[in-house]
Amino acid sequence: MSTVLVSGVGALGGWALEFLARAPGVDRVVTVKRSPWSGPSWTTIAMLGSAIEGHTKRFEHHQVDLADESAMARLLAEVRPDAIVHSATAQSPRKLSGVPLDPGVRAEVRAATFGMWLPWHLWPATQLIRAIELAGIDTHVVNASFPDVVNVAIWKRFGHGPSTGAGNLEVCAARVLRYVMATTGRPAADIEVSLVGSHALLTRGTVVPHHFRLSIDGADATEQVDLTAALSTWPEVVNWHGDVPNSLYAGSAVKNALALLGTEPLATHVSAPMGLPGGYPAVIASGTVELRLPPGLDEAEAVAINDRAARFDGIERIEEDGTVVYTAESRAAMENLGYRCEAVEFDDLTRRRDELRDVYRRLTSEGRDA
Numbered sequence: 610m611s612t613v614l615v616s617g618v619g620a621l622g623g624w625a626l627e628f629l630a631r632a633p634g635v636d637r638v639v640t641v642k643r644s645p646w647s648g649p650s651w652t653t654i655a656m657l658g659s660a661i662e663g664h665t666k667r668f669e670h671h672q673v674d675l676a677d678e679s680a681m682a683r684l685l686a687e688v689r690p691d692a693i694v695h696s697a698t699a700q701s702p703r704k705l706s707g708v709p710l711d712p713g714v715r716a717e718v719r720a721a722t723f724g725m726w727l728p729w730h731l732w733p734a735t736q737l738i739r740a741i742e743l744a745g746i747d748t749h750v751v752n753a754s755f756p757d758v759v760n761v762a763i764w765k766r767f768g769h770g771p772s773t774g775a776g777n778l779e780v781c782a783a784r785v786l787r788y789v790m791a792t793t794g795r796p797a798a799d800i801e802v803s804l805v806g807s808h809a810l811l812t813r814g815t816v817v818p819h820h821f822r823l824s825i826d827g828a829d830a831t832e833q834v835d836l837t838a839a840l841s842t843w844p845e846v847v848n849w850h851g852d853v854p855n856s857l858y859a860g861s862a863v864k865n866a867l868a869l870l871g872t873e874p875l876a877t878h879v880s881a882p883m884g885l886p887g888g889y890p891a892v893i894a895s896g897t898v899e900l901r902l903p904p905g906l907d908e909a910e911a912v913a914i915n916d917r918a919a920r921f922d923g924i925e926r927i928e929e930d931g932t933v934v935y936t937a938e939s940r941a942a943m944e945n946l947g948y949r950c951e952a953v954e955f956d957d958l959t960r961r962r963d964e965l966r967d968v969y970r971r972l973t974s975e976g977r978d979a
C-alpha cells in the first residue's frame with residue numbers, strides 16, 4: 610500500500626485528491642497547499658467521500674509554501690511519499706479568462722502563448738524537485754503543470770525530474786478512441802490508437818506536427834479516420850475553459866501515479882515521460898515508463914516531431930542547461946504588451962515569476978480602466 614502526496618490543491622489538484630480518495634492501492638493521501646484557505650476542507654470532504662466508498666485511508670493536510678525549500682524538504686522526509694501528483698502553479702491561466710481585457714491585448718496574450726505563463730508553472734515544479742533533492746528521498750513525480758516543457762527543462766537542469774506529465778496528449782488519444790468507437794461501432798478492445806503529439810495538438814488541432822496511427826484488429830486503419838474531426842468538432846465543440854475539464858487532467862495524473870506504483874503493465878499515452886518533450890504512446894509499470902512507438906517511427910523521430918510542435922506553444926528550443934527559449938512570434942507578442950523576455954533561465958526564475966505578475970497586474974488594471 611502506498612502514500613501519495615498532492616502538491617497544489619486547486620482546480621486540478623482538487624480532482625486528483627478526490628480520485629485518490631476513491632482509488633484502491635493508496636492507503637495514505639497527503640495534501641500540500643500554500644494558503645490557509647480551503648485545504649483542510651478539501652481534504653476532509655475527500656476523506657468522507659472515501660469512507661462512503663468503504664475505504665479507511667489516512668488523510669493529512671499541510672500548509673507549506675514551496676518557496677520554503679527546507680520546510681518542504683522536512684515534510685517530504687517525514688511523509689516519504691511513494692508518488693507525488695504535482696499541479697501547483699503561481700497562477701492558473703484560467704484566472705485571466707474572466708478578467709476584462711481589451712480584445713487587442715487578449716489577442717497578443719494568446720499569440721505570446723506560454724511566454725505569458727511558463728515561469729509560473731516552472732518555478733513551483735523546480736522548487737519541488739529541489740526539495741526532493743534536499744530530503745534525499747526516492748519518489749515518482751507526476752507533473753501536470755505544462756509538463757511538455759516543464760519536465761524537459763527540469764530534467765536538463767537537474768539530470769532527473771518528473772517521471773511523467775499528465776493530460777494534454779492523453780486527452781487527444783481519448784477523443785480519438787471514442788471517435789473511432791462511435792464511427793465504426795467497434796469495441797475499444799479491437800482498436801489501437803497511437804499518437805505522438807504535444808499540448809498544442811490539443812489546443813490547436815492537426816496543423817501542429819504529430820504522428821498518428823490507428824489499427825483495428827491489428828490491421829492499419831489510419832486512413833479511415835478523420836483525425837481533424839476527432840480532435841475538433843466531434844462529438845461537439847468542447848468548452849475547454851473553466852473548471853470542468855480538470856477532471857480529465859487530474860484523472861490522467863492519478864492514473865499515471867498509480868501505474869508507476871503498480872506492477873501490472875499499463876499501455877497508455879503519457880506527456881513528457883522521463884524528460885522527453887510532448888507526449889507518446891507508452892507502457893507504465895513498476896516505476897518505469899517505456900515508449901511504445903508504432904512500427905516505422907523511432908524515438909529520435911518522435912522527439913523531433915514534438916520539438917517542432919513546441920513552437921506552436923511559443924517554445925523555440927530548450928537548451929542543454931534547461932534554459933527555455935521563446936519563438937520570435939511569442940517574443941514579438943510579449944513586446945507588444947510591453948514585456949521583454951527572450952528566454953527563461955533557472956538562475957533567474959524567481960525574478961521572471963515576479964516580473965510576470967507585475968505585467969499581469971498592469972494589463973488587468975488597464976483592462977478595468979478602459
Ligand SMILES: NC(=O)c1ccc[n+]([C@@H]2O[C@H](COP(=O)([O-])OP(=O)(O)OC[C@H]3O[C@@H](n4cnc5c(N)ncnc54)[C@H](OP(=O)(O)O)[C@@H]3O)[C@@H](O)[C@H]2O)c1
Nearest residue numbers: 617618619620621643644674675697698701754775776777
Ligand atoms: N496537463 C494538463 O492537461 C493541464 C490541463 C489544465 C491545467 N493544467 C495546469 O495545471 C496547473 C494547475 O492548474 P489549476 O487550475 O488547478 O490551478 P489553481 O486552481 O490555481 O491551483 C494551483 C494550486 O497551486 C498552489 N500553489 C501555488 N503556489 C504555491 C506555492 N508557492 N506553494 C504551494 N502551493 C502553491 C495553490 O495553492 P494556494 O491556493 O494556497 O495558493 C493552488 O492550490 C496549471 O499549471 C495549469 O496550467 C494542466
